[in-house]
Amino acid sequence: MVTPDRLSYARLVKAALVGALLGLVFDVAVTQLTGGSTFSLARLPSIVASGVVGFAGGWLFEVFKAQTEVTDGAVRAVAALERDVARLTRRLGFADQALGMLMDAPRHHAALDELITASMKDKFRSIPDVGVASYLRVLELAIDHAARYEGVHTSGFRWYRDTDAGHYLDGLRDKPMGVKTRLLLVDDADLDAMEADLADDDVMTYYWRHTGDVDTYWMSTGDFRTAFPGRDLPRDCAFYDRQLYVAYDEPKLVLRFDVLDPGNEMARLFDDLRELSARHAPTLHRVARPA
Known part of the structure; x- marks a missing residue:
């Protein structure tokens, strides 16, 4: 017409x-x-x-x-x-996916609400232009409602002091949880820097004063590939209650998150790390907390 x-x-x-x-x-x-x-x-x-x-x-x-x-x-x-x-x-x-996340992990409603709201402005499950302070704020929200923490860090102990992450570590230290485990995954090219961190009383005192009773291990990327052939290197991330997964790419300032199914890859990784620790495998180094 x-x-x-x-x-x-x-x-x-x-x-x-x-x-x-x-x-x-x-x-x-x-x-x-x-x-x-x-x-x-x-x-x-x-x-x-x-x-x-x-x-x-x-x-x-x-x-x-x-x-x-x-x-x-x-x-x-x-x-x-x-x-x-x-x-x-x-x-x-x-x-629908966001609703599924909230239903699957009601304990982490506050953190998920923050993450989902921010991610809807861009690509779902991914938030761009996230600075370190904002990343740590999200982790603090998750800690408030978590009963278990497992995490991977790739920048050495000095990073916590240099980024003034003490407030975040304090929150984790003060929150009662059944499990608190952190793996520092060190690039083979940065092994000297890791040894320097471990020998630096100021760096390690800052870390232990703020982080408290977190079981802490470190491993080189080469040893990781030897211990777990075929497994991808994990990125910087925090993993709460074996459900809420928050990962951070600091160079790109991109934060990613998800609610994972039971038996997910991150859960298997930390189970395998505990097995390595129980066997005193030379590839996994436990960092002893000062008495």
Whole structure:
């Protein structure tokens, strides 16, 4: 259907008059080429016919043109509608996943609410432009409701002092939990720096004063690959109640989170680490807390 905003009578008449004029010009041109008289009483029916045909042709052409515009507009509208539906479907999918997370881990409602709200502005389960302070704030929220903590850290002990992470460590220290375990995973190229941290009384005093009774181990990335062939190196992360997983990529300032199913890879990793510790495996180093 041609809508009034697409086609008006003024537009039709204008096109028809142009068509009639072109018809007359065509008739005159043909007459000139055939050597006939351009204007005579005998030529009047032909002139009128040319004008009528041109008028009708211009009118029909404008109707067809307007109809085409409407069709193109309808196609664009349908395409836009499809895009809107796709976006809505994704949002509904995200909302369904978010609801599933909250139902699966009600203990961590506060932390999940913070994470989900922030992530909806970008890609679900991923939050960009997160500084260290914001990352630690999320961990503090999770600690408030957790009964178990396991984590991986990849920047050495000095990082806690240099980033003023004492407040976060205090929260973990003061929260009663059944399990508190931290693995420092050290790149092979940074082994000298790790040894320097372990020998630095100021660094280690800061760590133990704030972290308290957290079972602390360290392992090089080379030893990790030897102990766990085929297993990906874990990133900086905190793992609460074997459900809430919060990972942080500090160089890229990206925080990722998820609620994991029972028997997930992170849970298996820490079970394997405890087995290594029980066997006193040389690849895993326990850091003793000062008496």
